[in-house]
Amino acid sequence: MSFTQFKFKKYIEKALEELKFTTPTEVQEKLIPIVLAGRDLVGESKTGSGKTHTFLLPIFQQLDEESDSVQAVITAPSRELATQIYQAARQIAAHSDVEIRVANYVGGTDKARQIDKLASNQPHIVIGTPGRIYDLVKSGDLAIHKAKTFVVDEADMTLDMGFLETVDKIAGSLPKDLQFMVFSATIPQKLQPFLKKYLSNPVMEKIKTKTVISDTIDNWLISTKGRDKNAQIYELTQVMQPYLAMIFVNTKSRADELHAYLTAQGLKVAKIHGDIAPRERKRIMNQVKNLDFEYIVATDLAARGIDIEGVSHVINDAIPQDLSFFVHRVGRTGRNGLPGTAITLYQPSDDSDIRELEKLGIKFVPKVVKDGEFQDTYDRDRRANREKKQENSISK
Structure with missing residues (x-):
């Protein structure tokens, strides 16, 4: 046709x-x-x-x-x-x-x-x-x-x-x-x-998409249990070597906090959220295009209105409050057949949200950072909790 x-x-x-x-x-x-x-x-x-x-x-x-x-x-x-x-x-x-x-x-x-x-x-x-x-x-x-x-x-x-x-x-x-x-x-x-x-x-x-997330994206899940999240995200940055990484957060205040922390560690970090003035946002986007930044900390609504090319990695600081945003976030990488990596940080209380995302056909691979590299892991707690909930629902 x-x-x-x-x-x-x-x-x-x-x-x-x-x-x-x-x-x-x-x-x-x-x-x-x-x-x-x-x-x-x-x-x-x-x-x-x-x-x-x-x-x-x-x-x-x-x-x-x-x-x-x-x-x-x-x-x-x-x-x-x-x-x-x-x-x-x-x-x-x-x-x-x-x-x-x-x-x-x-x-x-x-x-x-x-x-x-x-x-x-x-x-x-x-x-x-x-x-x-x-x-x-x-x-x-x-x-x-x-x-x-x-x-x-x-x-x-x-x-x-x-x-x-x-x-x-x-x-x-x-x-x-x-x-x-x-x-x-x-x-x-x-x-x-x-x-x-x-x-x-x-x-x-x-119009249904053939796959919820592009096959070229590695979709990883990393537990934050017992960890300082700022330090954990910095640890991720030291391992992943991105061309350009977007770090999604749920609130403007969290964007401010994480941006300040990562900048203090010496990283080149941009910040995009709803309180950034239009002129400043335009300046930031020009700098992003010029590759002046390696990381962008962004809220969902501010980022959805901006087309950013060359995103090699996406980090979800937390699972979005509106689960429909998850696909938008992860879809920032792995475009045009290029490889991409999406990393979602989660805590035990996120288990039900993760199951909802899995129902949509989104598959996660549990990972851990060990000895300076990403390694496969097996999250027994999450699986045990899920099996327990399934047993309860069957018995009802």
């Missing part, structure tokens, strides 16, 4: 040729025909499945390039994610003989300049974060009342970051008969009322 079956406009085909996209991904093959048919859609698919082009390509195919009005609105929960979509859209638009106006409205950019530009012409495609888009709509500068398509990307992250109410307000400013699409890695229960409110008999598609 190839992209030619969709009979896209010539400039879209040229854009795909430039990207060397010849065969659609599983999610694209399944969902592009549904989107082209104008159906409302809830697409549950993991990051890296090609979902951005799943909605962008049909939007361009259905675009009236001669019109002066906004025809599509796309929200993303972070500046980085919005900018990634914007760059993908710009790449397609650049191949059109007729000018296609694509705008990126995110916080931390010059709002006055955006308003001035809107006074002379409206974009065909609006991309951005919910807050900035709604500000421009509320002030009357951005006219979205004629839009034909609304896309909410990374809906679960939008919910987690508290932006769903703003997305709701944007949706309330749009025509009732538009095409509504929601893409999300997971569909949490708290998202259901929003979906029922706006989507009309939507197609619900869950």
Whole structure:
């Protein structure tokens, strides 16, 4: 199967040729025909499945390039994610003989300049974060009342970051008969009322990945029992020799603590969490790209909006409170067929969470650091506890 079956406009085909996209991904093959048919859609698919082009390509195919009005609105929960979509859209638009106006409205950019530009012409495609888009709509500068398509990307992250109410307000400013699409890695229960409110008999598609975690990733489990965790993580850094390692933590305060500790040990460590100012975060990301750091300490929500290449190792300082984040974390390494190592630190009280992850098909290999190297180990306590719980459940 190839992209030619969709009979896209010539400039879209040229854009795909430039990207060397010849065969659609599983999610694209399944969902592009549904989107082209104008159906409302809830697409549950993991990051890296090609979902951005799943909605962008049909939007361009259905675009009236001669019109002066906004025809599509796309929200993303972070500046980085919005900018990634914007760059993908710009790449397609650049191949059109007729000018296609694509705008990126995110916080931390010059709002006055955006308003001035809107006074002379409206974009065909609006991309951005919910807050900035709604500000421009509320002030009357951005006219979205004629839009034909609304896309909410990374809906679960939008919910987690508290932006769903703003997305709701944007949706309330749009025509009732538009095409509504929601893409999300997971569909949490708290998202259901929003979906029922706006989507009309939507197609619900869950694109299953063949493996939960890439086969190229070594997924290890290391006990923290009786250990100082800061010292233990430092010990790991001395053994693993990473190209670039991401260390995931559950809270901003823990990120601050671990970053300070590892920096004091002389390691080159970056820190990314929600309280880092946008300008500072941009500076840090540039340093990461320049390989100024060997380690990045990050919280889940801050990291999900950032694409970082070349991650050889992932360390989970603790199992995430939301287990769905585990796959996102580990999936930072082992990309494009390259080998990667994920190390999860756990304590006995984490046993039930580990079993839940194992039910998803995630396999762990217990390890221990001994004599300056990683060695296989056998965690009898965890297995004994599990067998005991299984016996109890059977006897009931």
